[in-house]
Amino acid sequence: MNALPEWLTDTRDTAALAAMLAPASPRSLEALAAESRAMTLRRFGRTMTLYAPLYLSNYCSSGCAYCGFASDRKTPRHRLEPEEIRRELAAMRKLGISDVLLLTGERTAAADFDYLHRSVAIAAEEMPRVSVEAFPMSVSEYRRLADCGCTGITIYQETYNRERYEELHRWGPKKDFIDRLETPARALEGGIKSVGLGVLLGLSDPVEDALCLYRHLRHLGRTYWRAGLSLSFPRMRPQTGGYEPPFPVDDHLLARIIFAFRIALPDTELVLSTRESATFRDGMAGLGITRMSVESKTTVGGYCENEEGESEEQREKGQFEISDDRTAREFCAAMRAMNIDPVFKNWEPSYNGASATIHHEREADRSATPITPEAEPCH
Amino acid sequence: MVNDMGVGFVGMYHGLHLWDTTKEIIKIMSQRITIALNGEEQPLPPDSSVGDLLSILGSDGKSVAVVVNDAIIRPENRSTHQLQQGDRVELLIFAGGG
Amino acid sequence: MDVLKLGSYTFSSRLILGTGKFSNSRVMLEAVRASGAQLVTVALRRFNRQQAEDDLFGPLSAIEGITLMPNTSGASTAAEAVRAAHIARELSGSPFIKVEIHPNPQHLMPDPIETFEAARILAKEGFLVMPYIAADPVLAKRLEEVGCASVMPLGSAIGSGQGLATSEMLNIIIRESTIPVIVDAGLRSPSEAAHAMEMGCEAVLVNSAVAAAGNPPVMAEAFAEAVAAGRKAFMAGLMEKSGSAVATSPLTFLGTY
Ligand code: SF4
Numbered sequence: 124m125n126a127l128p129e130w131l132t133d134t135r136d137t138a139a140l141a142a143m144l145a146p147a148s149p150r151s152l153e154a155l156a157a158e159s160r161a162m163t164l165r166r167f168g169r170t171m172t173l174y175a176p177l178y179l180s181n182y183c184s185s186g187c188a189y190c191g192f193a194s195d196r197k198t199p200r201h202r203l204e205p206e207e208i209r210r211e212l213a214a215m216r217k218l219g220i221s222d223v224l225l226l227t228g229e230r231t232a233a234a235d236f237d238y239l240h241r242s243v244a245i246a247a248e249e250m251p252r253v254s255v256e257a258f259p260m261s262v263s264e265y266r267r268l269a270d271c272g273c274t275g276i277t278i279y280q281e282t283y284n285r286e287r288y289e290e291l292h293r294w295g296p297k298k299d300f301i302d303r304l305e306t307p308a309r310a311l312e313g314g315i316k317s318v319g320l321g322v323l324l325g326l327s328d329p330v331e332d333a334l335c336l337y338r339h340l341r342h343l344g345r346t347y348w349r350a351g352l353s354l355s356f357p358r359m360r361p362q363t364g365g366y367e368p369p370f371p372v373d374d375h376l377l378a379r380i381i382f383a384f385r386i387a388l389p390d391t392e393l394v395l396s397t398r399e400s401a402t403f404r405d406g407m408a409g410l411g412i413t414r415m416s417v418e419s420k421t422t423v424g425g426y427c428e429n430e431e432g433e434s435e436e437q438r439e440k441g442q443f444e445i446s447d448d449r450t451a452r453e454f455c456a457a458m459r460a461m462n463i464d465p466v467f468k469n470w471e472p473s474y475n476g477a478s479a480t481i482h483h484e485r486e487a488d489r490s491a492t493p494i495t496p497e498a499e500p501c502h
Numbered sequence: 503m504v505n506d507m508g509v510g511f512v513g514m515y516h517g518l519h520l521w522d523t524t525k526e527i528i529k530i531m532s533q534r535i536t537i538a539l540n541g542e543e544q545p546l547p548p549d550s551s552v553g554d555l556l557s558i559l560g561s562d563g564k565s566v567a568v569v570v571n572d573a574i575i576r577p578e579n580r581s582t583h584q585l586q587q588g589d590r591v592e593l594l595i596f597a598g599g600g
Numbered sequence: 601m602d603v604l605k606l607g608s609y610t611f612s613s614r615l616i617l618g619t620g621k622f623s624n625s626r627v628m629l630e631a632v633r634a635s636g637a638q639l640v641t642v643a644l645r646r647f648n649r650q651q652a653e654d655d656l657f658g659p660l661s662a663i664e665g666i667t668l669m670p671n672t673s674g675a676s677t678a679a680e681a682v683r684a685a686h687i688a689r690e691l692s693g694s695p696f697i698k699v700e701i702h703p704n705p706q707h708l709m710p711d712p713i714e715t716f717e718a719a720r721i722l723a724k725e726g727f728l729v730m731p732y733i734a735a736d737p738v739l740a741k742r743l744e745e746v747g748c749a750s751v752m753p754l755g756s757a758i759g760s761g762q763g764l765a766t767s768e769m770l771n772i773i774i775r776e777s778t779i780p781v782i783v784d785a786g787l788r789s790p791s792e793a794a795h796a797m798e799m800g801c802e803a804v805l806v807n808s809a810v811a812a813a814g815n816p817p818v819m820a821e822a823f824a825e826a827v828a829a830g831r832k833a834f835m836a837g838l839m840e841k842s843g844s845a846v847a848t849s850p851l852t853f854l855g856t857y
Pocket residue numbers: 183184185186187190191192193194227228229297
């Protein structure tokens with residue numbers, strides 16, 4: 124078994140964060156909230172950037188104990204074909220969404236890299252900003268995604284506790300802890316402009332996982348200093364497998380984690396999805412969270428049906444159940460009522476394309492006047 | 503090798519007729535070369551090496567870097583590297599700096 | 601053992617001393633000894649027959665445990681700095697080079713573009729490049745990328761004694777850097793040096809503050825002690841500041857789950 128990298132185990136970086144997260148922290152939740160709110164306001168103003176997920180496929184070859192798409196679940200499988208993708212995206216555009224997160228399960232023959240690549244290319248024609256949450260890829264695959272318009276990759280470690288990780292990931296490619304740990308770096312190496320990291324709260328000791336998540340993010344930030352970084356704090360939600368999280372995280376602890384991360388990382392985008400209730404999300408807006416999903420569907424596709432008003436009993440189960448089921452319009456109204464501007468478009472497609480990576484040497488044209496170390500012998 | 507101009511001439515020509523001596527001196531003087539040393543003119547006997555120049559200046563050469571026409575002359579080559587008329591010679595040392 | 605690592609070199613002292621601006625070389629050498637510095641900077645000067653005592657190579661080399669770090673002061677372009685570095689290495693036998701390029705002789709602010717270019721070339725040639733730069737976080741990362749051994753942002757303008765006027769930027773540089781950050785220039789008092797070390801600088805470079813002190817050797821010692829204390833404090837981990845923001849509205853939206 125490969126040893127854990129030093130950046131993951133070195134606790135010096137996280138001393139301040141650990142102090143804020145400690146159960147016996149002298150700083151009250153209200154005090155942390157006030158500081159977090161002040162920092163969020165200074166750095167991000169009164170704005171909330173919005174995105175929505177689009178599940179391209181629910182085929183999966185992995186057996187994650189906590190997931191409704193795990194390959195042993197009975198849920199029907201299918202994938203969106205190009206025309207369906209276009210229709211879904213058009214329906215999303217009608218809701219105002221212009222920032223889409225495309226999702227698939229682990230690599231399968233039905234939804235492999237070529238399928239994902241084609242789908243990204245289609246989405247990039249329809250949406251100003253396209254990011255992907257799928258399977259770990261190679262640097263050259265990430266490069267190809269970046270070249271066809273993917274600007275962000277979301278990849279959660281789920282838990283940084285290696286023993287728990289091995290138990291939960293019962294089979295499939297996702298079982299490889301180290302490979303997953305190294306995936307965000309490969310994405311940035313391949314020219315993807317931003318990565319989103321996260322842990323699935325509930326799987327393991329949440330404070331330990333939060334500290335590792337912070338170290339992972341800081342390691343990436345130092346190494347890939349041009350990268351955009353964001354963090355999510357998804358809590359386990361009910362799903363078809365019926366998995367009961369052994370480390371449930373209550374609202375108070377989740378709030379403390381979000382405030383502490385905002386204080387420790389004033390510039391980092393903090394994301395909260397529709398997994399959380401409308402009450403919790405509205406409460407967190409302005410206090411630390413700067414990016415949210417809206418009107419999400421966690422089934423494959425799902426936006427068209429909604430548009431056509433066919434929302435009868437759903438044919439299939441989503442990856443997990445959402446909690447905040449307000450429409451985009453309702454959500455935006457709630458934000459505006461709190462004096463927060465919901466931002467649908469925060470990106471211009473002409474910025475798409477791979478990021479600058481380390482400048483490679485251009486030899487002849489830039490060297491200084493050479494000075495020979497030794498004179499030619501005279502005569 | 504000529505190590506020290508003044509003493510050398512007197513020693514070498516001791517005992518010759520004064521006129522002959524003078525003629526010799528004029529002849530040698532006219533053969534001298536001029537280099538640019540740290541930007542200033544410096545006359546040298548012909549066939550002087552970098553090592554000769556350092557001796558003339560009273561330096562043991564240990565803590566001096568020598569650059570002739572933009573090329574660094576390493577210590578082991580200083581005795582064989584001959585200076586030519588018009589050479590630009592820079593002698594550099596370490597001084598105080600922050 | 602907590603040591604300063606630069607390339608394959610390690611130093612137990614985190615005070616780097618400059619040797620310029622002293623009233624005479626005897627006082628300078630005394631200050632170097634008193635400081636315990638293991639890296640000292642020197643500058644290239646033209647040899648002058650009349651002032652043979654200017655030559656510091658012999659006397660500095662005679663102090664045990666000293667590694668010389670020549671600078672490229674006087675250079676105003678990358679090409680000049682590269683030339684100076686080659687000559688300096690010939691003389692010092694040390695791979696360290698402090699790249700210092702200031703086109704304006706009044707304020708002596710470093711030229712970021714020429715500095716980057718010189719650093720890129722010299723790092724590739726195997727020098728341990730220590731670039732003196734403005735406190736610019738992006739430039740610091742660019743220099744790290746081309747293989748510099750450290751970055752040396754200024755605390756404030758050379759010789760200004762304004763201390764850590766750039767601390768806002770220094771904090772970002774330190775946070776983001778994977779190579780040692782060394783504050784160079786602007787420090788006036790040992791407490792400022794200690795502060796820089798508490799912030800997470802790996803070393804400080806001091807010259808004027810010692811050279812122009814009332815008693816340079818004693819001031820050198822004071823800086824050495826302050827640097828060591830600041831480093832210790834950083835390693836120990838400072839106590840958390842108490843949150844200054846006052847709690848406002850209660851967080852009524854939180855349920856208990
Ligand atoms: S979490 Fe992802 S990889 Fe795991 S089973 Fe679900 S879809 Fe597959």
